[in-house]
Amino acid sequence: VTATDQGLEELYAGSYARLVGIVGAVGGDRQEAEEAVQEAFIRLMGRWSSVSTYDDPEAWVRKVALGKLSDRKRKTRNGLRAVERLDAAPTTPGPDPTAIDLAQALETLPREQRAVVVLRGLGLELLAIADELDVPLGTVKSRLNRARSALTPLLREDPADV
Amino acid sequence: MSELQDAIQDRIASFTPDLVPPFAGLQERRRQRRLIRWSASAAGVAAVAVVITLIALALPGGTKAEGPVRLGQQPATLAGQFDGYVESSQDTWPTETNGRPSGKDGAALLRGPEHCSAERTLWLLPAQEGPLTDGSPRVVGYLRDPGAQAPNFAKGEEPFVSPAVLPADARSSGLTIGFAELWISQTDRLLYAYLVNSRDHSDVERWPALAGLCA
Numbered sequence A: 001v002t003a004t005d006q007g008l009e010e011l012y013a014g015s016y017a018r019l020v021g022i023v024g025a026v027g028g029d030r031q032e033a034e035e036a037v038q039e040a041f042i043r044l045m046g047r048w049s050s051v052s053t054y055d056d057p058e059a060w061v062r063k064v065a066l067g068k069l070s071d072r073k074r075k076t077r078n079g080l081r082a083v084e085r086l087d088a089a090p091t092t093p094g095p096d097p098t099a100i101d102l103a104q105a106l107e108t109l110p111r112e113q114r115a116v117v118v119l120r121g122l123g124l125e126l127l128a129i130a131d132e133l134d135v136p137l138g139t140v141k142s143r144l145n146r147a148r149s150a151l152t153p154l155l156r157e158d159p160a161d162v
Numbered sequence B: 001m002s003e004l005q006d007a008i009q010d011r012i013a014s015f016t017p018d019l020v021p022p023f024a025g026l027q028e029r030r031r032q033r034r035l036i037r038w039s040a041s042a043a044g045v046a047a048v049a050v051v052i053t054l055i056a057l058a059l060p061g062g063t064k065a066e067g068p069v070r071l072g073q074q075p076a077t078l079a080g081q082f083d084g085y086v087e088s089s090q091d092t093w094p095t096e097t098n099g100r101p102s103g104k105d106g107a108a109l110l111r112g113p114e115h116c117s118a119e120r121t122l123w124l125l126p127a128q129e130g131p132l133t134d135g136s137p138r139v140v141g142y143l144r145d146p147g148a149q150a151p152n153f154a155k156g157e158e159p160f161v162s163p164a165v166l167p168a169d170a171r172s173s174g175l176t177i178g179f180a181e182l183w184i185s186q187t188d189r190l191l192y193a194y195l196v197n198s199r200d201h202s203d204v205e206r207w208p209a210l211a212g213l214c215a
Helices: A003-027 A030-045 A057-075 A081-086 A097-108 A111-121 A126-133 A137-154 B003-015 B023-037 B054-058 B076-080
Strands: B049-051 B086-097 B100-111 B122-129 B142-144 B170-177 B180-185 B192-197 B202-208
Touching: A003 A030, A003 A057, A003 A111, A003 B003, A003 B023, A030 A057, A030 B023, A057 A126, A097 A137, A097 B003, A111 A126, A111 A137, A111 B003, A126 A137, B142 B192, B170 B192
Parallel strands: none
Antiparallel strands: B049 B122, B086 B100, B086 B170, B100 B122, B122 B142, B142 B202, B170 B180, B180 B192, B192 B202
16 A cells, blocks of 8 residues: 555545535435545546645545536436445434424425535535535525525524524 | 534434445446546547447347447447436446456446336346457346336346345455445356345345346
């Protein structure tokens, strides 16, 4: 194992699960999220020498994985039923029952809006979100506003916090 | 933290896996890809053709897919060879001869066509690298049909079985689709394949071999 492989492997081990969680939260399908993140890491293998010098290589992987997710959504309308069934259900407890309405509202948001909300929830600035999703800043703002409008009735507090 | 941020974190947590697949698996997938999938010429035309072998084996009427499928056109083209089938996934499948690696095959997973009332079935179709040689395929196709929608297209008397027991001589074929891994037993490979959760080798499904295709 070379030092290069080791650095890449450490990033993989340390960020894979987190990235799948984020990409899954955006796309709504964990199997698809795992595929997208794995594809992103495979792509990273050929670019590790340059990406490893970035401030945040994980953000690069996340951006590529979210892009892969979009590609897959476009190309494939039908999920892989067998794999979904074989794939173990998430073992992490679901949201508190009192938050079910909000969770459902997140689920029903258009995926593009959900991506903005999730990335904003991670603390990313709007410009960073625009870069990560490869869309103009104005698009990010409008998607966030639409998402807030949809979620506001369900919130007990100010949605502008996100 | 706001209420919405809590909900977002809950959602992220619900999609976060407990296990991380081995890094070596990614390396292998990349290696396979460099060998086959992305072997396009500088002009952007695939240099390696894929010829569907299953059809020569399976169809009673002798129907064959026409000509090679260019990898550069996949995944849409492979499904396009069959009326009504919809492609779900595609991957590469290392093959062996006498226990030694002998090549790589492609494999596509297609959803069955509605015109045969088989839209809830999955058809795993192998595709061989390079031209057909002797007409005897090294691999066969398999059908996932939990609803018994297409029993006439499966070999053997026992259709889809889940949970199934892996035979003692079963081993991984090298084909992985997400976290599912295709296992083959040398004793019954012409009749069945086994889809196994590659994380812990649990959740085994047995798929019957294909006797034909819904045309």
